Amino acid sequence: xxxxxxxxxxxxxxxxxxxxxxxxxxxxxxxxxxxxxxxxxxxxxxxxxxxxxxxxxxxxxxxxxxxxxxxxxxxxxxxxxxxxxxxxxxxxxxxxxxxxxxxxxxxxxxxxxxxxxxxxxxxxxxxxxxxxxxxxxxxxxxxxxxxxxxxxxxxxxxxxxxxxxxxxxxxxx
Numbered sequence: 001x002x003x004x005x006x007x008x009x010x011x012x013x014x015x016x017x018x019x020x021x022x023x024x025x026x027x028x029x030x031x032x033x034x035x036x037x038x039x040x041x042x043x044x045x046x047x048x049x050x051x052x053x054x055x056x057x058x059x060x061x062x063x064x065x066x067x068x069x070x071x072x073x074x075x076x077x078x079x080x081x082x083x084x085x086x087x088x089x090x091x092x093x094x095x096x097x098x099x100x101x102x103x104x105x106x107x108x109x110x111x112x113x114x115x116x117x118x119x120x121x122x123x124x125x126x127x128x129x130x131x132x133x134x135x136x137x138x139x140x141x142x143x144x145x146x147x148x149x150x151x152x153x154x155x156x157x158x159x160x161x162x163x164x165x166x167x168x169x170x171x172x173x
Contacts, residue, residue: 004131006031006038006092014111014137016047016149017085022156023168029095029113030085031135037086040113040133041094044153051149053100054109054142061102061139069107071139079144093131109142111135 008014013032018025027047030039042050061071096116103110113133137145157166162173 003129005134006132007134008033008036008038009136011135011137011141013081013086014135014141014145015081015085016042016050016145016152018152019085019089023166025156027152028085028089028091029111029133030089031133032086038092038133039085039089040115041091042113043095044156046095046098047149048153050098050100050111051146051153054111055146057100057102057109058139058142058146069104069139072143075144075147076140079140081144081148092133095133097129103136106136106138108136108138111137 008031011031011033013030016027016029018027020026025044027042027044028039029042029047029050030037058071061067061069062073093115095113097114099110099112099114101110101112102108111133112135114129115131117129157168159165160167160171160173165171165173
């Protein structure tokens with residue numbers, strides 16, 4: 001049976017946002033195109049690594065002397081998005097595996113998210129997934145995505161300078 005694909009080729013909005021207070025936040029990758037929207041759950045670490053890897057792709061493109069794409073070094077002002085997640089947030093699935101790519105024919109970063117599977121297999125193959133999110137975002141949108149995601153990840157509980165663990169009400173170091 002073919003997988004259900006939530007595909008966004010030129011989305012109006014691609015963000016990572018949270019629901020809840022620091023220490024008990026839930027992270028979501030939310031994509032919107034017109035009235036159509038999809039949200040998938042992420043871990044904080046997945047969000048941070050996703051931003052880091054997209055930034056690496058953009059950095060490699062900028063460093064390539066033969067690159068014919070105009071990759072912004074900073075987020076274009078018109079693409080800054082500090083608004084909260086669109087409500088209501090309805091989680092389509094919890095993300096297990098993320099894949100990234102680059103499409104030179106459209107100058108877009110590609111993000112594929114696959115659900116966390118309850119299986120005995122250590123790493124299920126993406127081709128066996130029942131569902132997936134496929135997002136194709138232009139380089140300016142990707143740059144804005146990286147900046148916002150890093151901001152959201154940093155806005156959690158402060159880290160203890162001694163042990164590196166999040167400081168909360170029960171923290172003793």
